[in-house]
Amino acid sequence: MTPFHFETIESAARLVAFGLTPGLKPAREPAYAQLIERYRTDPTMRHCTDAVARGLHLAVLGFTPQGVVLGANEDGPFVHKLADYRRTTLSVEDRMCHGLVQLAIAAWCFPAAQDLAASDDSAGLRFSTNKVVAYVVRLSEELQRRSQHDPELGSPELREAWRAVLQRPETRATPDGRRAASTLHGMVEYALEVLEKGSLVRRLSDDDGGTWQALAAYRIHVRELAAHDAFTLVQSVRPARDAAAQE
Amino acid sequence: MSEVAPDNWQDAVTRRLRTLVRLGPLHRIEAVKVHRDDDLEGIDLRALCLRALDLTIERMGLGTGMTHDELCDELEPIVGRMRPDLSPAERRGVAEAAVLDLLNERDRRREFRERYAAFDGERVVHREICLRLLRESELGDGTIVLKATTEAINIYAGMLEYPVEDAQIAEEAVLRSQIHRGLIADAVKTAQRYRMRSIEYEQKIQAYLETARRDVTQVDWIHEVLAFLAGARAHLEDRQRHDHDLLRSIEDRLDAAGDSDAGALARLRDTVEECYRRHMQLHGRIIPANQDYLREQDRQVFRPRLAASYPDLEADVLRTALELPAGALAALADGLLARFQPPRPPPQLRLCTLIDKLLAPRRASDDTEVAPELADLETVDATRTYFTADDHAVVEDLLTSLPPQELLLSTWFAELRADGVEARLLRLLGLRLLALFGNPDDPLARRYSIRSSGRQFIDPDFSGDDLVLLRKVPTP
Numbered sequence: 001m002t003p004f005h006f007e008t009i010e011s012a013a014r015l016v017a018f019g020l021t022p023g024l025k026p027a028r029e030p031a032y033a034q035l036i037e038r039y040r041t042d043p044t045m046r047h048c049t050d051a052v053a054r055g056l057h058l059a060v061l062g063f064t065p066q067g068v069v070l071g072a073n074e075d076g077p078f079v080h081k082l083a084d085y086r087r088t089t090l091s092v093e094d095r096m097c098h099g100l101v102q103l104a105i106a107a108w109c110f111p112a113a114q115d116l117a118a119s120d121d122s123a124g125l126r127f128s129t130n131k132v133v134a135y136v137v138r139l140s141e142e143l144q145r146r147s148q149h150d151p152e153l154g155s156p157e158l159r160e161a162w163r164a165v166l167q168r169p170e171t172r173a174t175p176d177g178r179r180a181a182s183t184l185h186g187m188v189e190y191a192l193e194v195l196e197k198g199s200l201v202r203r204l205s206d207d208d209g210g211t212w213q214a215l216a217a218y219r220i221h222v223r224e225l226a227a228h229d230a231f232t233l234v235q236s237v238r239p240a241r242d243a244a245a246q247e
Numbered sequence: 248m249s250e251v252a253p254d255n256w257q258d259a260v261t262r263r264l265r266t267l268v269r270l271g272p273l274h275r276i277e278a279v280k281v282h283r284d285d286d287l288e289g290i291d292l293r294a295l296c297l298r299a300l301d302l303t304i305e306r307m308g309l310g311t312g313m314t315h316d317e318l319c320d321e322l323e324p325i326v327g328r329m330r331p332d333l334s335p336a337e338r339r340g341v342a343e344a345a346v347l348d349l350l351n352e353r354d355r356r357r358e359f360r361e362r363y364a365a366f367d368g369e370r371v372v373h374r375e376i377c378l379r380l381l382r383e384s385e386l387g388d389g390t391i392v393l394k395a396t397t398e399a400i401n402i403y404a405g406m407l408e409y410p411v412e413d414a415q416i417a418e419e420a421v422l423r424s425q426i427h428r429g430l431i432a433d434a435v436k437t438a439q440r441y442r443m444r445s446i447e448y449e450q451k452i453q454a455y456l457e458t459a460r461r462d463v464t465q466v467d468w469i470h471e472v473l474a475f476l477a478g479a480r481a482h483l484e485d486r487q488r489h490d491h492d493l494l495r496s497i498e499d500r501l502d503a504a505g506d507s508d509a510g511a512l513a514r515l516r517d518t519v520e521e522c523y524r525r526h527m528q529l530h531g532r533i534i535p536a537n538q539d540y541l542r543e544q545d546r547q548v549f550r551p552r553l554a555a556s557y558p559d560l561e562a563d564v565l566r567t568a569l570e571l572p573a574g575a576l577a578a579l580a581d582g583l584l585a586r587f588q589p590p591r592p593p594p595q596l597r598l599c600t601l602i603d604k605l606l607a608p609r610r611a612s613d614d615t616e617v618a619p620e621l622a623d624l625e626t627v628d629a630t631r632t633y634f635t636a637d638d639h640a641v642v643e644d645l646l647t648s649l650p651p652q653e654l655l656l657s658t659w660f661a662e663l664r665a666d667g668v669e670a671r672l673l674r675l676l677g678l679r680l681l682a683l684f685g686n687p688d689d690p691l692a693r694r695y696s697i698r699s700s701g702r703q704f705i706d707p708d709f710s711g712d713d714l715v716l717l718r719k720v721p722t723p
Contacts, residue, residue: 020590020592025387025388025389026387027386027387027388027389028388033387058590064385065384065385065386065387066385066386066387066389070589070590071586071589071590072585072588072589072590072591074581074582074585074586077593078590078591078592078593079585079590079591080584080585080588080589080590080591081581081584081585082580082581082584084591085584085588092573092574092577093573093577095577095580096573096574096576096577096580098580098584099568099576099577099579099580099581099582099583099584100565100568100569100576102583102584102586102587102588103560103564103565103568103583103587104565105587106560106587107560107561107564107565108355109355110560111355111357111559111560111561111562112357112559112560112561112562113556113557113558113559114357114358115355115356115357116557116560117557118382119382119454119457119458120457121384121385121457122382122383122384122385123382123383123384123385123391124356125350125352125355125356126347126352136569139565139566139569140569143566143569143570157572157573157574157577158572158573158574159572159573160569160570160571160572160573161568161569161570161571161572161573161576162569162570163573164573165569194588194589195588195589197589198588198589198590198591199589200589213391215385216385221587221589222560222587223557225586226586226587227557227558227560227564228557228558229582229586230558230560230564230583230586230587231558231563231564233579233582233583234564234567234568234571234579235567237571237575237576237578237579238567238571
């Protein structure tokens with residue numbers, strides 16, 4: 001067991017704190033840049049930072065030129081839960097759509113495994129809110145064309161997710177000209193705004209319902225934390241569906 | 248040159264074909280322009296793309312890089328020369344399209360894939376070349392700059408089928424010969440190509456080290472990477488030695504040069520010096536690479552990783568999710584959110600700050616309008632949320648057409664409802680009356696006498712005291 005010097009522990013905690021500060025860049029905060037370099041070159045600092053992050057239910061996922069990329073564990077205080085994410089009461093379809101929107105944005109930005117493997121300083125693609133909405137709708141329509149089932153079969157909760165997507169309005173204006181939060185457009189836009197606050201995407205303009213660019217940190221986040229788990233989560237529900245279909 | 252001379256036609260054809268297909272993306276960008284919405288008649292997108300690569304490589308050599316907007320600024324006048332009739336916005340649109348095409352934005356920045364037939368002895372096999380031309384790289388200050396890939400530099404420099412190391416040696420040999428023979432103008436041009444090769448080599452080394460560093464389990468360090476590093480080290484040491492010799496020859500010529508050659512020789516010296524510095528810096532990165540690897544290996548051994556490969560998010564995850572029952576997917580929402588969203592630092596209560604804020608004197612309002620948070624806006628029943636100008640006009644008519652006698656509000660509402668007046672209009676009428684009741688200075692209020700009847704008003708939309716209304720007859 002290596003004894004840690006107090007200074008190292010404090011530095012490790014500061015590096016984690018820098019990583020949790022939205023918008024902070026190493027080029028503008030020399031102490032941040034020094035701590036990143038120290039993490040890269042000093043094994044003691046690295047072990048200590050990883051331990052501090054672990055204790056806080058966080059994980060150091062990687063680095064980009066714009067800073068450290070942290071991920072939150074599901075049971076920790078830093079995790080984004082649906083209850084914090086949307087403060088209004090949500091129906092089953094709303095909850096389903098919010099989860100699906102997370103998948104859709106990531107899948108639009110990094111559709112295949114090799115898209116996750118690009119270098120850690122490479123910015124991702126430029127895309128618009130409208131494109132992501134059209135993407136989910138197009139995939140749902142493809143599934144609709146292939147479907148042989150009676151659309152009214154079973155309760156709403158047992159019907160496939162794509163049916164709920166197609167029933168939901170893509171966009172709808174509120175009386176003051178804004179877009180309603182419960183539409184697909186409103187949900188995608190809100191999710192992107194939260195990603196922007198966490199420095200995972202950046203907003204480029206208001207064109208085409210809002211245009212954005214995925215940042216390298218988003219790729220690292222999806223690659224190191226989300227992709228495998230999302231795959232496992234989604235696959236874990238499949239047998240239940242297949243069993244239900246057989247009954 | 249390390250390239251083995253083809254000893255049969257099959258090898259020769261395959262090699263030339265590979266050279267040809269690498270230009271495929273540029274030809275395709277031009278070929279599909281007719282399918283675009285924009286009018287691109289008379290615009291040569293290939294020329295724009297090549298100029299874009301040229302400008303990007305030039306800035307990479309200066310160590311800075313060029314942003315997307317800066318590159319579009321440079322391309323815009325060229326578009327204007329091709330099509331003077333286009334408006335500034337249209338020129339900008341074409342310039343942006345060329346840059347986005349080089350990034351392969353249409354295909355979500357995937358690699359360009361070019362298929363070709365290769366001759367393997369007597370058999371024909373179909374193979375694929377995957378390449379990128381431009382990529383965007385993030386800098387520490389938050390800016391994002393464009394970088395040309397090694398393949399793009401290769402296309403631009405025009406030596407497609409040679410490894411960059413060999414091309415560097417070849418350019419340097421030509422350069423040495425030209426300096427020796429006093430062909431300074433030619434040497435300046437060769438030096439530009441030599442410089443481009445040094446940038447390409449730098450990109451190659453950086454990309455290789457990045458891949459090796461990111462996932463140590465995917466590379467064979469002992470057999471592959473160490474051999475690569477040893478080769479790179481020897482190559483860079485050679486380059487530095489030769490660069491140094493070249494610089495000495497240029498300096499010698501500069502000492503004896505007349506005014507006509509001095510400017511060109513100085514440019515030549517600056518270019519070779521830049522290459523020398525680049526090779527020296529790269530050498531400095533190669534030396535500690537082995538130590539870096541050992542550290543990464545140490546770190547990655549403990550990193551939780553479920554498998555070496557990643558799933559296809561579109562095919563394996565999103566499509567599967569869309570086919571799940573809505574209820575089952577809803578149950579996963581928290582789990583998905585937890586994984587895809589960034590950490591959210593919970594706000595912490597600091598008691599003394601809170602007390603200070605509570606006890607602070609009230610600040611003067613700056614009268615700026617605060618926009619409500621969009622995220623929580625929900626559309627409620629649209630028929631009840633707002634009133635049109637027509638609604639207001641109808642209500643004004645109702646108010647002015649009131650007979651000049653005392654009338655109980657509940658009676659009036661019951662009559663209007665029986666006449667089929669919409670609930671929305673009744674609601675507006677009620678609100679208008681309340682406004683009159685509470686604001687005696689309203690010009691309309693002066694035309695009515697409104698008092699409480701003391702009885703309770705029972706209505707689906709309102710509750711409270713029933714009002715007695717009297718429209719005052721204007722005195723002549």
